[in-house]
Amino acid sequence: MSFREQSAWAMMAILTVGGLWYFNKVRAASVALGETAPPIMPFVIAYIVLIVIASIVAMSVLGMASPEAANAPADERERQADSRAGDLSGYVLGAGVIIGLLHYPLHMDGNMLYHIGFASLMLSQIAEYGLRIWYYRTGS
Template identity: 45%
Template structure:
């Protein structure tokens, strides 16, 4: 497994766990989004640092290599695919805001689409790297 694939697995899992934690806080526990956003951001940033440091520690040689042509193409295609999820979520959030005038719900729709699009990007990277584009 390449370093970029390991990174996609680690970051996808991290974002899925932290995203689920955030939405549990907001939707189930009823914590206001402004208070739930702080631990969400901290967990994502600190978790991303920990995941990347762990990967670099286990494969320092691979981590220092620049992305080759195939890996760059994989990253571009994965970003392209995930942009549809983000764009759709933003349009749905804006449409909801136009009719309901509820900015809190729009924020959650857009944040959900952002989290899902990043998870989709990491998943696309894994699939494309295994498929060898």
């Protein structure tokens, strides 16, 4: 497995675990309130800080395991895979935004609009790493 594929697996795992943790907190807060919880900034900040720290740790560990590969630029196949994955993940973000925009006029729930937007951002990032892995494995 190449360094970039290992990195993609690590980032996908970090983002998935972080996203599940965050939305579990939002769900619990919404249940307690009996309505959609507003954006909980301490959790948003904690999520971002945890993602950044976990990413730095993961990349450092992977980089130390194979420093030459870590320092090498992406080759032509990897660049092509990254580009395709980025293109397609944009559709995930776009779909989420459209869902949020359709949901808002029907329910007038600004909190839900925020959560849908945040979830779309997370899902598009997870999709991007997943698609990178797919393209790395299928030859791009």
